[in-house]
Amino acid sequence: MIWRAVGALLLGVMLSGCVSETMSPTPESVLKPRDKQLLASAPYAKVRPEGRLARHFVDYPSNKKPGTIVVDTPNKYLYLVEKDGKAIRYGVTVGEESLAFRGQAKVGRKAEWPSWTPTPEIHQRISGLPAYVGPGPHNPMGARALYLYQGSRDTLFRIHGTNQPELLGQAISSGCIRMLNEDVIDLYNRAPVGADVVVL
Numbered sequence: 001m002i003w004r005a006v007g008a009l010l011l012g013v014m015l016s017g018c019v020s021e022t023m024s025p026t027p028e029s030v031l032k033p034r035d036k037q038l039l040a041s042a043p044y045a046k047v048r049p050e051g052r053l054a055r056h057f058v059d060y061p062s063n064k065k066p067g068t069i070v071v072d073t074p075n076k077y078l079y080l081v082e083k084d085g086k087a088i089r090y091g092v093t094v095g096e097e098s099l100a101f102r103g104q105a106k107v108g109r110k111a112e113w114p115s116w117t118p119t120p121e122i123h124q125r126i127s128g129l130p131a132y133v134g135p136g137p138h139n140p141m142g143a144r145a146l147y148l149y150q151g152s153r154d155t156l157f158r159i160h161g162t163n164q165p166e167l168l169g170q171a172i173s174s175g176c177i178r179m180l181n182e183d184v185i186d187l188y189n190r191a192p193v194g195a196d197v198v199v200l
Contacts, residue, residue, distance in 0.1 A: 020058040023088070026182040030189060035143060038113065039181060042137035047165035047180070053091025055183055060087030064198065069107075069146075069159070069191060071177055071199040073100055076169045078159070078177060080190060088190075090183045093167050095175035100199075101148070101157040107195045108149025110188060114141045119156065122174055138163055143181040144188040148197055159197075160184060 025048070028036070048054075053076070062081055064070060070079040070087075073094045079087040094100060113135040123129055133139050142161015147154060161181040162168075168180065177199075179187065 020056040020089070023055045023057055025055075026186045031185065032112075034113070035185060038137050039143070042163070042181075044137070044163055044165060047168065049091050049168055049180070053169050055091075055186070056089045057082075058087055058089045059085060060089070061085045062087070065196070067191065068196045068198065069187075071159075071197070073102075073171075073200055076171070078179065078187070080187060088186075090179055090187065091168050093162065093164075093169065093173055093178040094171050095173050095177070096171055099173075099175035100171075101155060101175055102199055103150075105148040105150050105155055105157070105197045105199070107146045107191060107193050107197060108154060109147045110193055111145045111147070112188075113139070113143060114145040114160070115139065116141045125174070137181070140164075142178070142184060144184040146184075146188065146191065146195075146197075159187070 031039070060079055060081065062085070064081045066081050066083045068081040070081065071092070072079065076092055076094055078090045078092045081087050115135050116133040116139050117131070118129045140163055141158070142163060145158045145160040148157045148159070149155060157176055159177045159179065161184040162178040165180050
């Protein structure tokens with residue numbers, strides 16, 4: 001009888017970890033006028049992820065403090081840890097296996113509609129890239145960027161938006177973590193400079 005009760009309790013705990021609530025798209029009210037203008041003129045097809053890659057509010061038992069960003073690279077998720085064993089889960093695009101960042105970092109700085117200067121390593125791997133790309137929806141960095149630092153050292157890895165939303169959920173990028181522009185705006189507004197980042 002006791003074992004049956006314990007079994008039922010464990011089953012309940014296991015099932016509760018699966019409960020999730022799909023969140024509505026980032027509301028227009030959090031978008032700045034510049035965001036609305038640039039996103040309206042984006043040179044890519046509008047992609048609204050469904051199912052597991054859509055933004056969800058989920059059960060996430062963890063020893064990480066609220067505000068920590070956890071990137072689950074194998075499953076293509078980014079979690080923003082909330083209080084009481086909860087998290088916001090976003091679908092992401094991650095780096096190819098040999099290029100992906102692993103370990104711990106902090107958000108060292110943040111930028112809205114950043115420019116992009118490809119590194120010499122990226123130029124070696126991909127021919128024909130420009131030396132510099134200005135801000136805008138055509139830019140691979142997208143609407144926002146969170147720059148990952150270890151101590152005072154820029155790791156050169158970022159969590160940022162994308163101009164290829166159709167690739168969400170894949171492992172194709174040059175090591176950075178890409179999010180839908182609307183999702184990275186949401187994360188940017190919630191995660192301060194100094195937030196802990198753990199990339200699994």
